[in-house]
Amino acid sequence: xxLAFFVILYFIVTTFAGLNIILIFDKDNALxxxxxxxxxxxxxxxxxxxxxxxxxxxxxxxxxxxxxxPWIALSIAIAPRYLKFARxxxxxxxxxxxxxxxxxxxxxxxxxxxVSYTFFIAFLKPMEDxxxxxxxxxxxxxxxxxxxxxxLDVIKTRFIDVHPDYPYLFPMSxxxxxxxxxxxxxxxxxxxxxxxxxxxxxxxxxxxxxxxLKRRLSLAMTFMLASVSHFSLFATNGYADSQMSIYCSIAFxxxxxxxxxxxxxxxxxxxxxxxxxxxxxxxxxxxxxxxxTVLAVRLNKRTLRSVVPYxxxxxxxxxxxxxxxxxxxxxxxxxxxxxxxHFNVFMSFKRLxxxxxxxxxxxxxxxxxxxxxxxxxxxxxxxFKNTLTSPYIFITLPVFVILIGYTIIYMITPHDIVWxxxxxxxxxxxxxxxxxxxxSGLVIGNDRG
Numbered sequence: 001x002x003l004a005f006f007v008i009l010y011f012i013v014t015t016f017a018g019l020n021i022i023l024i025f026d027k028d029n030a031l032x033x034x035x036x037x038x039x040x041x042x043x044x045x046x047x048x049x050x051x052x053x054x055x056x057x058x059x060x061x062x063x064x065x066x067x068x069x070p071w072i073a074l075s076i077a078i079a080p081r082y083l084k085f086a087r088x089x090x091x092x093x094x095x096x097x098x099x100x101x102x103x104x105x106x107x108x109x110x111x112x113x114x115v116s117y118t119f120f121i122a123f124l125k126p127m128e129d130x131x132x133x134x135x136x137x138x139x140x141x142x143x144x145x146x147x148x149x150x151x152l153d154v155i156k157t158r159f160i161d162v163h164p165d166y167p168y169l170f171p172m173s174x175x176x177x178x179x180x181x182x183x184x185x186x187x188x189x190x191x192x193x194x195x196x197x198x199x200x201x202x203x204x205x206x207x208x209x210x211x212x213l214k215r216r217l218s219l220a221m222t223f224m225l226a227s228v229s230h231f232s233l234f235a236t237n238g239y240a241d242s243q244m245s246i247y248c249s250i251a252f253x254x255x256x257x258x259x260x261x262x263x264x265x266x267x268x269x270x271x272x273x274x275x276x277x278x279x280x281x282x283x284x285x286x287x288x289x290x291x292x293t294v295l296a297v298r299l300n301k302r303t304l305r306s307v308v309p310y311x312x313x314x315x316x317x318x319x320x321x322x323x324x325x326x327x328x329x330x331x332x333x334x335x336x337x338x339x340x341x342h343f344n345v346f347m348s349f350k351r352l353x354x355x356x357x358x359x360x361x362x363x364x365x366x367x368x369x370x371x372x373x374x375x376x377x378x379x380x381x382x383x384f385k386n387t388l389t390s391p392y393i394f395i396t397l398p399v400f401v402i403l404i405g406y407t408i409i410y411m412i413t414p415h416d417i418v419w420x421x422x423x424x425x426x427x428x429x430x431x432x433x434x435x436x437x438x439x440s441g442l443v444i445g446n447d448r449g
Contacts, residue, residue, distance in 0.1 A: 003181070007188060010180040011041065011195065013064070017071040018044030021272065023081040024074075026265040033089045035206040038199040039269065042246065045196070046276035049172035056143065056151035062179045098215075107219040114226040115198055122194045122236035126186035132238025135162045140174035141184060147175075156328045165330040167321065169279040170240040193242060197235035200246040201226055204434060207253045211260070213445040221441035224375075230368045230430055240281050241427040247277035248287045249434035252398045255294065256438075259391040264306075271310045275317050282332065283431065286405035288314050290398040297397065298390065348411040355410050358421040362429050369433075376436035379443035395439045399432045 018040030022031065031039070051070070052062055060066070075082060100108060127137045139159060146154040155164070174189050181188065201222055208218035225231060234242035251273035258266035274291040278284035291314065295307050325331075363373040380387055380396070387396050406428045413420050 003185075003188065006180050007177075007191060010177055013068055013180075014044040014048060014176070015041045016044070016075070017048050017068070018042065018046075019085075020071050020074045020078065021047060022265075022269070023078055023085060025268040025272075027081070028263070028265075029084055029088050030261075030263045030265050032206060033085075033092045035203055036085070038202040039250070041199050042196060042203075042250070043269075043272060043276070045173050045176075045192075046169060046247070046272070046279060048176055049169045050279060052172050052176060053168050056147050059148045059151065061148040062144075062175065064180055067176075067179070101216075104216050104219055107216065107223050111201075111219065111223040111226055114223065114232065115194075115201065118197060118226075118232045118235050119194045121232075122190050123187060127190065127238045129237045129239065131240075135166070136170050136238060136240060137174065137186070137189075138162060139168075139171035140178065140189075143171060144175045144178045144184070152328070156330070163282075163332075165325050165332045166240075166282060167279045167284065169276065170243060170281075173243075190236070190238060193238060194235050196243060196246055197226075197232070200250070200434070203250060204253070204438065207257060208438065208441050208445075210257055211442055211445070213441055217441060217445050221437055221444075224370065224372065225434055225437050228368075228370050228372050228433065230426060231433060234427070234430060239427070241430050244277060244280045244283060245431045245434060247273050247280055248284070248398075248402070248431050249438070251277060251287060251291060252294070252395055252435055253438055255291070256391055256394040259298070259394050267306070268310070271314065274314060278314075278317055278321070283406070283428065285318060286402050287398075287431075288318060289405060290401040293401050294394055294397050297393065351411050351417045352407075354417050354421060355407055355425075358425045359429075362426055368426065369429075372433060372437055373429075375440045379440040383443045383446070392439065392442065395435050395442070399435050399439070402432050403429075 015037060019036070021043050022036055022040050048067060052067060055062060055067070127133050139162065142154050142158050143151065173192055177189050177192060178184055204225060205218050205222040208221055209215065231245070234245070251270045254266045254270040254273060258270060270291070274288050277287040292311055295311055299307060362369065363377070383392070386392055410417065410420060
């Protein structure tokens, strides 16, 4: 009972922190209550982990009360917006529950089963997959034991062989739960992953509805995403790729909604999500590049003033992390100066065959991806003329930029290309999977009128 209390309190506090951020963004309460709470949890994780990283860097001990105090102060400062949100929530609660037809009930039941199965699988075993233990859980436990005085020393000296330059959203989210529990718990900490998966599915569904898709199709596409074996698996195994996929997808889905509805909250949420993706994994830098590319392509005099300051803020995030890594002598094993010294253009292009072979193996790998990538290819072919026109470009261009970015990394990596592809290609494709299905839903919905 005590464990359940602290876990529930963890989610309440994390969501509370994120709610502060959203209510600052969303002056007009443009977002629905359910999607606000789902976004709030995911934004709360990103914000609190960044806060804890700064606390550790300044030698401040992690305590639940100390971490939440700034968010309490902020909530008092924006109390009128909380009251406005509360009134909207009460009004929504009084509304009648929508009636589902038979087909919608079947899809909804299948969706609930898929989500329930993911939670079930997550708690069958403690952390056991190699990366989840050797990289993320190890870092989380070392940081939890080291703070406050040895925080920076541990980061500089203990993680040399476990990707020392990786950002810290994922291990710090585990530290955040350990702080609440006041101990390690290799079973309970896994609740972070399927809850993030569930929160994102809610955002995905309501975003499709906002994109004017009918409820049945929105449910069907959400079920398609939830049932993709690779997507649900990574919501259970403690790898950071699931979280990376979530923040990457939210960034461009919100950007798409901003292009359609011109509401500032979507744009600010997109920028925040791109920064969160960058704070999750090194591949997040490609997400930021994709975000800047899309904004540059669609930039005009009307949007110049509202876009450029936030684009600069994203660049400062990358620069700040690069400076920190340089001062701490944290070097990446793939992209570093030594890699470019041995760069051979001819040998790099010789790798394209192996890279494309691995991609096609995943595209037609129905065991892991169901029909997801085949549906995406159909959507691109079906809507080819409009694929890179507004508002579709806010979904499709990021997919292509990210895949091209990952392909370039494969071309110059010092690792054996076959080994590198077999250990990471499916995870990198996971990062853009929700965007592919979101675009597919848009095209199918448009076809049906």
